[in-house]
Amino acid sequence: MELNKNMMQKTVLALVLLAVAALSAFVVSERVSAPEYHKASMEALEEKKITVMEMTAAVAASSIAVAAIPGDATTPLADQIAELGSYLMIAAGAVMLEKFLLAITGHAAFSLLIPAACVLGILGMFLSSGVLKRLALRLAVTGLAIFMVIPASLKVSSLIEEAFEVSQTIEEAEKAAGAVEEEAAEASGEEKGLSGWILGVGEKLNGAVDQAKKALGRFVDAVAVLIIINCVIPVLVLWFFLWLIKTAFSVDIHVPADRFLPGR
Template sequence: MDDKKATVIKLASTTAASSTALSLIPGDAAMPIANEIAELATYFIVILGSILLEKILIAVVGYVSFTFIIPFSCLLGIFYLYIKKEVLRNLAIKLAIFGIIIFIAIPISIQVSDLIYDSYQASIEQTVEIANQNKEYIEEKKKDLSEKDQNWMGKIEDYLSDLTSKIGIDISEMVKKGEDTLTTFLEAVAVLIIISCVIPIVVILIFAWIIKILFSFDSNGVSTILGKR
């Protein structure tokens, strides 16, 4: 999770730098792309928040399971030995299994997302490299354009049209690099959202479904247990 956190922070900083570089291109041709890249920061915040939440849940769920749920199930088991109420034994077993399941659900969900992350890690790192290369290319082209602008007054009038044409081509190339950068960022964001947000939720929902099917932890099951009491 620390590796994923570092990757997300690196991507977020790269998007900020790329957006800034695109926004400084002469004219407004690259502004829509720069704005789209800047808006990706929101998604990176969500991804980073989900990673931090998973880290917190690992500690909190384990604490709750072994401090409250499982000890309470043991207490119910002790009461069953004296009272001999079948409902207490059933509830103690269900609570113990429930505590163990929720304790292992979070680590398993993180492990599944890590397996997917490992297969896409090279692609995500390549995204950062491509974005940095495009940013450097844009900055070099902007530097060239600046030098051309400074020397423009000293140019002969016959070369004015040629100079304008070259500037237009350079701007078009920079915009194309910006489009490529946006595409790679979108792919990386989609992968990270699936890895950090979707997969853990799906795994937890699967565990919740298993608990509901096997141990009847729904409103009807609770009502039945209370009725037996």
């Protein structure tokens, strides 16, 4: 009698898991893979990409303007400003990677990992295998984690942007870019003519160098901020999820595995 009851429980739970697997693969997967589902996140990532590309253009224009100033005093500054562009390309690549992962993680989690976890859970019940049950739980938790990691990182980035006024830092860098281009143009004699440049060469060069130094400082701040919110934060969020999974499964999970998937 007890054996029949146990078999009935396992059969019912197996049917439930099969239903969950089918629902995950054919309903949830389609929904979370639809562009409309990630519309807000995609728009946020698109705004990030535009910001990074605008900053990249500002850095490149400022570097060219500073390099055009007569003399060798501003050459190191121009080189340092130009070098910041490579870091911005890393940030742009990170944004594109987030967009790619956002589009595929939901499909991978709900069409592959969750159904696989259900199948392993069923096999674990009927084969009385604790290893399969634990593997099923790990697959399910991992699937949910990779589905949540990109939206979670976007949320954390948004909170940091609001708390530390990231947009203001970027605006200041863009204003500094405009100022250094104006100073560079004047120092090069493009606005007042060659005679006017000869008369005020010392003052104009000093002003251009000062603006270039200020612009470099602003650019460093803005680039650091963009690297943090686009590269560091997603990595930290991913690390947090991995640490959470590792911590959860470092404890003895024999009891929860047997509780939800009976059969031992």
